Amino acid sequence: MLIKLTGGRIYDPANEVDGEVRDIFIENGRIVSPPPNPKVDHEYPVHGRVIMAGGIDPHSHIGGGKMTIARMMLPEDHIGQEFARTDITRAGVGYAIPSTMTAGYRYAEMGYTAAFEPAMLPSNARQAHMELADTAIIDKGAFAMLGSDDFFLRQLAAKSDFSAIKDYIAWTMHATQAIAVKVVNPGGISAFKFNQRKLDLDEKHTYYGVSPRDIIVTLARGLKELGVVHPIHIHGCNLGVPGGVETTLATIKGAEGLPIHLTHIQFHSYGTEGDMKFSSAAAQVAEAVNTNPNVSCDVGQVMFGQTCTASGDSMRQFVNTRSAYPKKWVVMDIECDAGCGVVPFKYRDKSFVNALQWAIGLELFLLINDPWRLFLTTDHPNGGPFTCYPHLIRLLMDKTFRQEMMQTINQDALKYSTLSTLDREYTLYEIAIMTRAGPARSLGLADRGHLGVGACADITVYDDNPDREAMFATPELLFKNGELIVRNGKIVKAVNGATHVARPSYDRSIERQLKPYFDDYNTVRMENFRLSDDEITDNGRGSLIIQPTKARVA
Amino acid sequence: MESEKSTNGANHYENVACPFCGMACDDLDIGPSGNGSLKVLKNGCARSVAGFERPFIEKSPEIDGKNVSLDEAIAAAARLIRDSRLPIFGGLGTDVEGTRAVMALAERGGGVVDHALSASVYRNVRVMQSSGWLTTTLTEARNRADLFIIAGSDINKSNPRFFERIVCNEASMFSDNPPKRTVIFLGEGLDQSAAKGERIGDVLTIPCKIDRIGEILDAMRAIQKGAAITADTIGGLPRATVEDLFARYKASTYGVIVWNPASFDFPGGDLTVQTICEFIKESNATSRFAGLSLGGNEGSPSVTAVCAWQSGYPLRVSYANGKPEYDAERYDATRLLASRESDLLVWLASFGDDLVPPDTDVPTIVLGTPGLKLKRQPKIFIPVGTPGVDHVGRAIRVDNVVSLPLRKLRQSKLPSAPDVLASIEAAL
Numbered sequence: 001m002l003i004k005l006t007g008g009r010i011y012d013p014a015n016e017v018d019g020e021v022r023d024i025f026i027e028n029g030r031i032v033s034p035p036p037n038p039k040v041d042h043e044y045p046v047h048g049r050v051i052m053a054g055g056i057d058p059h060s061h062i063g064g065g066k067m068t069i070a071r072m073m074l075p076e077d078h079i080g081q082e083f084a085r086t087d088i089t090r091a092g093v094g095y096a097i098p099s100t101m102t103a104g105y106r107y108a109e110m111g112y113t114a115a116f117e118p119a120m121l122p123s124n125a126r127q128a129h130m131e132l133a134d135t136a137i138i139d140k141g142a143f144a145m146l147g148s149d150d151f152f153l154r155q156l157a158a159k160s161d162f163s164a165i166k167d168y169i170a171w172t173m174h175a176t177q178a179i180a181v182k183v184v185n186p187g188g189i190s191a192f193k194f195n196q197r198k199l200d201l202d203e204k205h206t207y208y209g210v211s212p213r214d215i216i217v218t219l220a221r222g223l224k225e226l227g228v229v230h231p232i233h234i235h236g237c238n239l240g241v242p243g244g245v246e247t248t249l250a251t252i253k254g255a256e257g258l259p260i261h262l263t264h265i266q267f268h269s270y271g272t273e274g275d276m277k278f279s280s281a282a283a284q285v286a287e288a289v290n291t292n293p294n295v296s297c298d299v300g301q302v303m304f305g306q307t308c309t310a311s312g313d314s315m316r317q318f319v320n321t322r323s324a325y326p327k328k329w330v331v332m333d334i335e336c337d338a339g340c341g342v343v344p345f346k347y348r349d350k351s352f353v354n355a356l357q358w359a360i361g362l363e364l365f366l367l368i369n370d371p372w373r374l375f376l377t378t379d380h381p382n383g384g385p386f387t388c389y390p391h392l393i394r395l396l397m398d399k400t401f402r403q404e405m406m407q408t409i410n411q412d413a414l415k416y417s418t419l420s421t422l423d424r425e426y427t428l429y430e431i432a433i434m435t436r437a438g439p440a441r442s443l444g445l446a447d448r449g450h451l452g453v454g455a456c457a458d459i460t461v462y463d464d465n466p467d468r469e470a471m472f473a474t475p476e477l478l479f480k481n482g483e484l485i486v487r488n489g490k491i492v493k494a495v496n497g498a499t500h501v502a503r504p505s506y507d508r509s510i511e512r513q514l515k516p517y518f519d520d521y522n523t524v525r526m527e528n529f530r531l532s533d534d535e536i537t538d539n540g541r542g543s544l545i546i547q548p549t550k551a552r553v554a
Numbered sequence: 555m556e557s558e559k560s561t562n563g564a565n566h567y568e569n570v571a572c573p574f575c576g577m578a579c580d581d582l583d584i585g586p587s588g589n590g591s592l593k594v595l596k597n598g599c600a601r602s603v604a605g606f607e608r609p610f611i612e613k614s615p616e617i618d619g620k621n622v623s624l625d626e627a628i629a630a631a632a633r634l635i636r637d638s639r640l641p642i643f644g645g646l647g648t649d650v651e652g653t654r655a656v657m658a659l660a661e662r663g664g665g666v667v668d669h670a671l672s673a674s675v676y677r678n679v680r681v682m683q684s685s686g687w688l689t690t691t692l693t694e695a696r697n698r699a700d701l702f703i704i705a706g707s708d709i710n711k712s713n714p715r716f717f718e719r720i721v722c723n724e725a726s727m728f729s730d731n732p733p734k735r736t737v738i739f740l741g742e743g744l745d746q747s748a749a750k751g752e753r754i755g756d757v758l759t760i761p762c763k764i765d766r767i768g769e770i771l772d773a774m775r776a777i778q779k780g781a782a783i784t785a786d787t788i789g790g791l792p793r794a795t796v797e798d799l800f801a802r803y804k805a806s807t808y809g810v811i812v813w814n815p816a817s818f819d820f821p822g823g824d825l826t827v828q829t830i831c832e833f834i835k836e837s838n839a840t841s842r843f844a845g846l847s848l849g850g851n852e853g854s855p856s857v858t859a860v861c862a863w864q865s866g867y868p869l870r871v872s873y874a875n876g877k878p879e880y881d882a883e884r885y886d887a888t889r890l891l892a893s894r895e896s897d898l899l900v901w902l903a904s905f906g907d908d909l910v911p912p913d914t915d916v917p918t919i920v921l922g923t924p925g926l927k928l929k930r931q932p933k934i935f936i937p938v939g940t941p942g943v944d945h946v947g948r949a950i951r952v953d954n955v956v957s958l959p960l961r962k963l964r965q966s967k968l969p970s971a972p973d974v975l976a977s978i979e980a981a982l
Contacts, residue, residue: 065955068863073682075880078866084876085661091878093866099878100863123693126957127950130650131863150697150727193698193808195842207728318688318838328686333844334955335693336727520725523692525569528580528958535948535959 002027003482004040007047008461011432014053014441014450018429024051026457029481033453046461049476052432053449054113054458058439059233059263059298060380062103063117063131063140065124066310066340069330070097070381074308074344076326088494090136096307096381104136104497106387109489111460111475114139114448114497115386116439118182118233118263119312121145123335123524125176126531132499133542137485139458141443141500143233144178145312147215148189150336151517156218157208163554164513166222170506171514173228175530179443179502179547180230182263183219184312185237186212189339192315199315201237201250212237213254220258226504227550229444231259231296236268239316243272245281252288252295261442264300264379265289266361271416276352279416280360286367289374296442297368298375301361301392303384304349304409310342311382317341336521347384355413357383359406365396366422371433372441389435390472396426397468444547445500457482498543499536505552565964566595573649573905573942573960574605576850576952577692577713582606584963592943592963599714605906606943611924612967613937624969627936631900631919632981634933638898640874641665644887645901645922647852647909648971649947649960653860655975656902662979666872666896667861668887670909671854676882677815677824678847679858679868687831690810690844691953696720697727699735701802701809705771705830706741706764707817710748712849713952716812717748724752736802740767741817760799764817766790768826771833774800778836808842814849850952852909859950891916904938904971921971939968947972 003026010022025032025040061067071078071094078093083102085091092102107115115135120128120142132140146152146169155165169181187210188199194206201213219232236251238244248268252260262268271281289295306325311317314331320343321329329343347354361383368374376393380386395402406414414420426434440449447456459479465471474489485493511526518526536542564586571580583596590610594603615627622630635641643660646653646669660667669675681687690698702721709716726732734755739746742761749757762770769789776783777800788796803809811830818826830845837843862868867880883889890896891914903909903922910927911918917933920926924937941947942960947970950957 063863065859068859069682069954071866072679072858072862072868073686075683075867078878078880082877082879085873090658091661091865091873091876093878097866099866102866121955123691124955124957126948126959127859127955130860130948130957134654134864193694193842195807321835324686328682328684330682330686331688331838332955333690333694333698333842335691336697337693521693521697521727523579523696523719524956524958525580527569528571532959 001041002035002038004038004043005046005051005459005461006043007045008049008051009464010051010451011428012053012451013429013433013437015452017451024451024459026479026482029457031451031453031455031457044477048464050428050462050464051451052460052462053436053451053455054460054478054480055111055435056439056445056449057107057112057115057377057386058375058443059118059377060115060386061117061119061310061382062115062135062380063100063142064120064128066342067097067131069342070308070310071099073328073330073342077306077308089491096385100131100134101136104138105491108137108478108480108486108491110387110389110473111462111478112138113458113478113480116140116179116443117142119143119145119184120176120178121312121334121338122149122172122176123337126535129177129499129531129536133538136494137480137497139497139500141179142177143180143182144172144176145182145184145338146172147183147186147219148338150190151514153187153190153205153208153210156210156214164510165218166226167506167510169219169222170226170504171510174503174506177499177501177531177536179500180228180233181219181223182233182235183215184235185239185315186215188212188237188315189312192318192339193333197315199237201247201254216251217254217256217258220255220260224258225553227552228502228504229547229549230442231261233261233263235263235313239267239313240270240320242270242278244268244270245284248285249288252292255294257294259294262295262297264377264382265297266300266302266357266364266383269360269364274416278353278356280356280363280418282360282363283367283418286364289368290370296373298377299361299364300377300379300383302347302354302357303378303388303392304347304354304358305384306346307381307384308342308344309382310340312338312340314339314341317343349409352410352413355410356416358409359413359417359419362395362402363417363419363422366424371430372438374434375439375442376434390469393431393472394467394469397431399423399425443500444502446548496541498545500545500547502547502549504549567961567963570963571942571949571958571960572602572605573853573940573949574601575713576848576855577715578949578951578958579715579719580958586964590964590966601714608907608925613924615937616935618933619931624936627934628974628977629981631934631936632978634898634917634919635663635900635978636982638663640890640896641898641900642887642890642896643667643900643902645670645903645909645911646857647903647905648857649853649941649949650856650860650957651947651972652902652904652941652975653857655972657861657864659975659979661873662982664874664876666874666885666887666890668870668885669854669857671816671852672869672886674816674819674849675854675858675869677818677827680824681828681831685828685832687845688834688838690846691955692720692951695810695846696723698808699810700733701736701806703738703740703809703811704744705811705813706767706826707812707814707848708744709812709814709848710745712814712816712851716848721749722751722753738799738802740770760791760795762789762791765820765826768829770796771829774803775829775833775836803837803843808844810844810846812846812848815847816849846953848952852905853949855952855954856950859954888912902971904940921974924968936974937968938971938974939966941970944968945970
């Protein structure tokens, strides 16, 4: 079947198309060249509409044990946000921590076609993928968490052969069906189990004698040499700590030019100036990002309201339990592998600290020059739910609106931020980079995030509404693999998305070290730890897309 | 998910995960023992032997006790559900796949979802929803803990290999010469026979009443906060005993309090869980200490988790009005049957033969093991296979992190519950 989208204005940064009026042809789920004598089966007149590839969220906590802990812990989040089953969609609930199917519907209704769970504990990978499989419509993928797991720390402490370390990284990616690797509070989650309460970049883990810097550099180099496209995804040390900016700057410097991705940098851009000893250091972080082309980042913007923070960073989350709202929380030490902390939180616009966090996020957006290295996230749900993205986009595109919002927040906070001096307004082209083309390129999604010939026909059609929040909240049309899924913000068809994975090569003999490790220490057999492909495809519930990796070096 | 080929001769399977308790031990060897029955060849326990070695029965579905075809049974079940005012989907002895199918059917049929062991699950859930906790998992405890306090629960019965695998294990990741472990049984009548071997140092029993454990932990919270306790007895124990318990906690580097919420079956039993958890949380201000809840039998961790990720709520969810509605009291299956607010019970028990429906004259559809020890003849009985025995599946372990693949270990004509439930849903 040949489908034609006629007369839309195309924003396709991957192909350097900036608002040109062009027709798009779709056949068999792909974008195709205009046929010489097209026999169009279905034409959608989209004159004057804004056309982008389907949105891609590179960092959103939507699947895995900590999310289900959050769902169970907070019925408050769901009450009043219940959705009945329809002929097309399943029932569900939720605002900040939606149920799985509902999360998928909300993404699709917002014009997104993929989201990536950034903190999959290898020991929890099976459950994470089962939850992602139950997340409707969108494609997904997951980043395996390494760096506080004992096997890796033992390798590092024993100064193991670097190729064996790479084999373990690659083995883990295969075993857990991951597309990338994340490190969370490098070594700190393990250190917390030994009763260390902080771990600075150059501080030694009390048992293993290695530092976060060692861990970051090893993983950054390992992934680069394995040819994994997405660089090490770093949730740094000292999240949320006033003065944490020093760690962030040192982390950038310490990467020594290796590619790194700094996630939710808003939480890592705090200075210590002023009466409250809490100030914005966004300008310093932005300058460091601007001058280091090996660095990419996402923001983790804070949005005001009730949410729930959920992180693998048990060390920092234990500290944050003091601010839990409502007053309840779960922290876990997990499987000689990782940890987690689930702490509900309410960001208040009249709070000095929360208002400044909000301002710092916006400053980072406005001060970092290259949207190809900066992705739009709220670190869902940590800074706020992903459903806030349209509001955030308006804050970035509409200076007048931004200034109005600034009037409503704690005014003292603005004194410690440069936000009020920033005039930048994002263009549609830049938004398309930050929300599609950039994440696709960074994650190595070969045929996503663009509208060139051969691309997967994941396409969003927006009304060019000057109210950008309204525009991005309710796209007119969403196509997934060439099928019409959403019309005027409502689901008209539900499908099952695919799972993106990456499979760098490794020497299978690493299992000769892993097998006795699992037998002696773990409570799961290595053979059962690995997820088979059949578990992802799951009798048609899912499908696998193996994204290319570059050639392995050594 | 094809089951892996056997590696040790015909139908001898290694690294088999066991679905018969919440620990889901996955190091079993299983082989055939004739007539379709199975034999646990390695790493068995009382529960796994009872589960795997049950006589193999292949029965026909029944309506009012008379054999019918599976299609007839499915069509009749669909009719009953369609005509029901408020069907209850109860029992729920099943795995992840089974729960997914139950949720889809309950949504479609406008019913209530509740697990047979919800009452004990809720002793934990209520605490999580009101104050939270700090917990650990099996591998972490196995390698790290130097003190285990077993609080009021006969773990040897609910999870027979817990001591062998987690407490008495010889190897520890963090030392070639790991220190001996202290094991304290807090509560009377607990079987401490499994706490033995090279790794085990002091084994103490503090024989208090189970329903007074909360008082003892509350006193320890007070001591921790610097309060002076002058009473001669605390929770029925001499004060010195509690002070000694506190001293042992203080001397540990990573202690773990273990409980099975099923053991706190008395009014306000959740408050005992809460006191344990609050003590643990407060302990972590300066040192490390963690909780570990066990039990988790009849698939309850899988069912609770899947229900939570799909509906947002941990069981006792009603779809009667289309939307998921959560009420831990109102949607208690036992209450709904007793008050006759429900007019149909759909009972699922695919693991053990003992998970029988409550004695009710409300019409009942049973999807159960062929040997299920039914007390009354149900309206419809559909024998189903056991996940991890007759068909593949996946189970979430009691520590709520790890899940295990369940394998098909024999050829069986018994349909799987997920398949039967999906067929019923399609027939609505």
